[in-house]
Amino acid sequence: MRSINDQSCDLLVVGGGLVGLALARAAAHAGLDVLIVDREAPKQAVSNVFDGRVSSIARGSANMLNHLGVWDLIREDAQPIKEIRVTDDGSPFFLHYASRDVGNGPMGYILENRILRRALQAAVEQDPRIAWRTQIEVEEIECGIYGVCAQLSDGSTANSPLVAAADGRDSVLRTKAGINVINRSYGQVGIVCTVAHSLPHGAIAHERFLSAGPFAILPMTGNRSSLVWTERPEVASTILKLGTSDFLGELAWRFGDFLGQLKVVSPRWQYPLELTMAERLIAGRLALVGDAAHAIHPIAGQGLNLGLRDAAALAEVVSNAYQLGMDIGEATVLENYGRWRRFDGLAMAAVTDSLNRLFSNDIVPLREIRSIGLATVNKLPILKAIFQRHAMGVLGHLPKLLQDSAI
Numbered sequence: 529m530r531s532i533n534d535q536s537c538d539l540l541v542v543g544g545g546l547v548g549l550a551l552a553r554a555a556a557h558a559g560l561d562v563l564i565v566d567r568e569a570p571k572q573a574v575s576n577v578f579d580g581r582v583s584s585i586a587r588g589s590a591n592m593l594n595h596l597g598v599w600d601l602i603r604e605d606a607q608p609i610k611e612i613r614v615t616d617d618g619s620p621f622f623l624h625y626a627s628r629d630v631g632n633g634p635m636g637y638i639l640e641n642r643i644l645r646r647a648l649q650a651a652v653e654q655d656p657r658i659a660w661r662t663q664i665e666v667e668e669i670e671c672g673i674y675g676v677c678a679q680l681s682d683g684s685t686a687n688s689p690l691v692a693a694a695d696g697r698d699s700v701l702r703t704k705a706g707i708n709v710i711n712r713s714y715g716q717v718g719i720v721c722t723v724a725h726s727l728p729h730g731a732i733a734h735e736r737f738l739s740a741g742p743f744a745i746l747p748m749t750g751n752r753s754s755l756v757w758t759e760r761p762e763v764a765s766t767i768l769k770l771g772t773s774d775f776l777g778e779l780a781w782r783f784g785d786f787l788g789q790l791k792v793v794s795p796r797w798q799y800p801l802e803l804t805m806a807e808r809l810i811a812g813r814l815a816l817v818g819d820a821a822h823a824i825h826p827i828a829g830q831g832l833n834l835g836l837r838d839a840a841a842l843a844e845v846v847s848n849a850y851q852l853g854m855d856i857g858e859a860t861v862l863e864n865y866g867r868w869r870r871f872d873g874l875a876m877a878a879v880t881d882s883l884n885r886l887f888s889n890d891i892v893p894l895r896e897i898r899s900i901g902l903a904t905v906n907k908l909p910i911l912k913a914i915f916q917r918h919a920m921g922v923l924g925h926l927p928k929l930l931q932d933s934a935i
């Protein structure tokens with residue numbers, strides 16, 4: 529790691545969450561000197577009480593983590609996904625994805641966020657091109673002709689030709705740059721917890737559509753699964769207050785008995801679900817990545833994957849300009865990034881939003897439409913393979929970091 533007194537860098541990354549850390553590593557990999565500023569303490573961010581979520585890591589994202597030298601640190605904790613079963617409550621129709629339908633290897637992996645965060649932190653810490661300053665926020669930011677000057681909360685300043693805002697859904701940098709957002713609450717809360725079960729899960733992920741919203745059962749290493757259980761806020765707050773056996777009872781009738789006896793082995797977490805879409809991905813010498821650009825419904829487990837694609841694309845665009853000796857913060861460079869990433873973000877937001885609207889209800893005509901939809905997609909191998917490859921993050925104009933890598 530470089531000295532923390534060095535306040536000049538090629539790229540200032542504000543926000544050292546999963547996306548910010550990956551971006552810093554990708555940019556450093558391309559030869560840029562990077563400064564990350566984050567308001568959290570690193571130990572706090574990997575503690576058991578910080579984030580109870582797991583993430584589905586699509587194949588493309590796993591390729592990226594491998595290229596960045598992070599995969600070896602998480603390999604043993606990453607549970608491969610071999611099948612995905614999608615069912616609609618009470619409907620005989622279903623959708624079934626199998627990894628064997630699209631070639632060798634798993635469709636993706638399930639990994640605890642805190643384990644991925646710990647691995648990214650370790651990779652960043654040992655990278656000589658990255659300085660990482662924690663428990664610090666950006667107070668003011670001034671964009672000049674040749675670069676940006678950020679006033680930090682410890683009284684120091686950081687200078688850089690380009691700033692990446694990776695500061696999450698409520699991005700302060702986005703607001704300071706005057707970028708408006710479309711923001712809508714889904715009126716849903718994601719209850720998250722880990723269960724141990726007596727039978728093996730067989731590397732199968734389940735997405736069940738219940739009337740309150742999706743109920744996802746995500747296989748973890750060992751006989752464990754993580755749940756993302758969507759409920760209306762008032763129901764969620766009652767469920768979260770239940771004692772251990774009543775909570776397990778509520779969980780068990782939704783989960784079923786196909787994995788044998790269940791035991792909740794983690795705290796219970798709650799995440800209010802909202803859509804937040806920035807109207808633009810760029811401003812003067814500023815690029816938005818990850819949830820700062822688009823925070824979407826977790827129904828398809830794609831938010832982090834989308835953010836990692838932003839990080840890989842920004843690193844690629846910037847590194848190409850850097851190799852040519854260009855100013856990496858100039859408008860034409862940022863426009864390349866904005867054009868490249870706009871469609872993916874909008875498409876993913878639209879798909880997740882529509883799926884949630886279509887499935888999170890008990891309206892009879894809609895139930896019939898979605899049953900037909902599930903059955904139709906399941907019977908059309910080409911359409912099914914397109915959906916599958918898209919979910920795996922290996923479709924479309926991919927940044928080089930997401931392309932094949934021997935994992």
Ligand SMILES: Cc1cc2nc3c(=O)[nH]c(=O)nc-3n(C[C@H](O)[C@H](O)[C@H](O)COP(=O)(O)OP(=O)(O)OC[C@H]3O[C@@H](n4cnc5c(N)ncnc54)[C@H](O)[C@@H]3O)c2cc1C
Pocket residue numbers: 542543544545546547548565566567568581582583584585664665666694695696697699700718720756799817818819820823826828829830831832833834835
């Ligand atoms: C219930 C649930 C389940 C999900 N499951 C999946 C899944 O299976 N697969 C998937 O791909 N995605 C999933 N997601 C989405 C995914 O978790 C997010 O998209 C991802 O974590 C966003 O990462 P980020 O780094 O962009 O933002 P964040 O994780 O919000 O990180 C922002 C960082 O910025 C820092 N910060 C904030 N403000 C400031 C400031 N002013 N100054 C300095 N630092 C600042 C914070 O400390 C933090 O470290 C899920 C989301 C939810 C809610």
